[in-house]
Amino acid sequence: MKKSKVLVFTISLLLLLAGCGDGKNKGESTSSGDETEKVTLDFWSFWGSGMRREVIEEIIEDFNDSQNEIEVKYSYQPWGDIWTKSLSAITAGNPPDVIVQDINSVAQRAEAKQSVNLTEFIDKDTSDKFYPQLWEAGLYGKDTYGIPFNTDTYVIFYNKKIFREAGIEEKELPTTWEELETTAQKLDIKKGNAYERIGFYPLWNISPDIWAVNADGGTGWFDGDKVAIDTPNKVDLFDWILKWQEHYGKDTINRYEAEFGSGVSDPFVSGLVTMVAQNINYYSNLVSNAPEDFEFGIIPLPEKEKGEGHWTWGGGFVLEVPYGAKNPEASYKFIDYLTSTEVQEKFGEKSFDIMANREANENLINSSELSEDGQMVYQVADEQFKNTVLTPAPLKAPDFANLVNEQIDQILLGTKKPEEGLEDAQKAVEKLVDQNN
Known part of the structure; x- marks a missing residue:
């Protein structure tokens, strides 16, 4: 009887100690302030200089500071080389985690299994944020492979x-x-x-x-x-x-x-x-x-x-997760951040790009950060999108x-x-x- 009580007490104590652990869960800090290992994402784009480079680096820093689960690293790739390099990286099984891609060729990459189907990560009302023709250009069949980022007309x-x-x-x-x-x-x-x-x-x-x-x-x-x-x-x-x-x-x-x-x-x-x-x-x-x-x-x-x-x-660019990326769910969290209204508005103010997020463009029409000419440009762009056609290459x-x-x-x-x-x-x-x- 005494042996049984001792055994029960020992097991209970071990379970209690295991439950307490060391106070660390993934993405949380220890009492000493050290962080556990984060998911690291490699983000590729061709924004290598000027305001686009400055604002994307600022946005990445904001994202990294906003949470403690994901760390985004920025990799500039020259225009003309980025897509060739990404294809080689996908083939080698070591692709970037997020990449900026051409909006009119999303379906081609999806069919060739060069990108990840993002549908499972997307809220049902996400498409409402974007101009409809831009969202449709990111589809392959009924599934979403590219999330619109910026555009033009x-x-x-x-x-x-x-x-x-x-x-x-x-x-x-x-x-x-x-x-x-x-x-x-x-x-x-x-x-x-x-x-x-x-x-x-x-x-x-x-x-x-x-x-x-x-x-x-x-x-x-x-x-x-x-x-x-x-x-x-x-x-x-x-x-x-x-x-x-x-x-x-x-x-x-x-x-x-x-x-x-x-x-x-x-x-x-x-x-x-x-x-x-x-x-x-x-x-x-x-x-x-x-x-x-x-x-x-x-x-x-x-x-x-x-x-x-x-x-x-119109044309523009989407954000994609290349096939073989190690953590597509984390990659999508970063994409969702990049296409949020606040971030899109910030990118537009600094780069003068026309953004895919419709509310961001509408906010830029009255932005105090822009001159009257800048506000006029965003107003014309917003008005023009009812007449703007995208022409994805046929499969x-x-x-x-x-x-x-x-x-x-x-x-x-x-x-x-x-x-x-x-x-x-x-x-x-x-x-x-x-x-x-």
């Missing part, structure tokens, strides 16, 4: 001072293709056979792909799964572009392009070109390089004809663009008429799709 920047000098009032800003041509010609300065200033040329800083969306009611080279290259509106588009080319002449266009530079040599900043079609994030270039008294405005890409819509194109024809661009080059060189080149492009891409079915 294409617009036209114009020089207000030159517009005033030419007698063009705000109410006369161009809204259609025809009005854009008329306005540009009022802004041209030509002496003899040489242009000293050009009002506008549609292929500077903007590709035919984007104008194709604008021309064809928001439809790019594909309409769902259907190839939509050879359409009447897109034939009209290239007739229109060739008209601009004829107006200025190839020699003038080539001469101007040869003189284009960056910084103060930017043709819009220097006044060499009065209107430019640009990604709206071009504003950050103006902040860095334009004189303090430089006045600019922004208008949507014009409608082909009244009532057809100011359609434009059955991921490399189709080479076939289209080959024909576009021939159209612009004059070796094929628009209807002929687009018909050939349509057939080539349809054949590619059939081969991959």
Whole structure:
């Protein structure tokens, strides 16, 4: 009987001691202030200098200080190298834990098993934070593989001072293709056979792909799964572009392009070109390089004809967890932090990027941290998103663009008429799709 009591007492004491332990759980501090081992995440992006680098490092520091379970390390990877390196790292079984990736190719990486399905970690109302087309671009089937981070939309920047000098009032800003041509010609300065200033040329800083969306009611080279290259509106588009080319002449266009530079040599900043079609994030270039008294405005890409819509194109980036990452749940916690309204607003204030979080953009419209121009940029971006289309590469024809661009080059060189080149492009891409079915 005594032995039994001793045994029970001994077991109870051992259990009590085991329960007390040393006061440490994962992520908690000991009484001496030492922390247990944290989950360490390696975060890759191409933000290597300037305000983007500064603000992302500040945000990472804030995240690390906000909790004691996860430690994020930042790894800058040069633009152009980051995705090649990440693919090699995934293949080697040593990928980063979170990476910034192109928004229009999420489904391709998901299908190739290069990224992690994040659906199990996501709250059901998370998608409500984002512009809907950005959220949809992060899906593969019904599952989420990419969380939108930042984005863009294409617009036209114009020089207000030159517009005033030419007698063009705000109410006369161009809204259609025809009005854009008329306005540009009022802004041209030509002496003899040489242009000293050009009002506008549609292929500077903007590709035919984007104008194709604008021309064809928001439809790019594909309409769902259907190839939509050879359409009447897109034939009209290239007739229109060739008209601009004829107006200025190839020699003038080539001469101007040869003189284009960056910084103060930017043709819009220097006044060499009065209107430019640009990604709206071009504003950050103006902040860095334009004189303090430089006045600019922004208008949507014009409608082909009244009532057809100011359609434009957008891109941007998502946050993904590469396949093989050691702790996807911890990776998603960091992604969720990066896409929160407060953090998105902070990144936007410092970088002038258009953020994927809709509430953050709406807050930036009235942010006291921004100038009136900065607030205006975010307002235009928010308004433009109802007309902004993303064009994820189709899974059955991921490399189709080479076939289209080959024909576009021939159209612009004059070796094929628009209807002929687009018909050939349509057939080539349809054949590619059939081969991959």
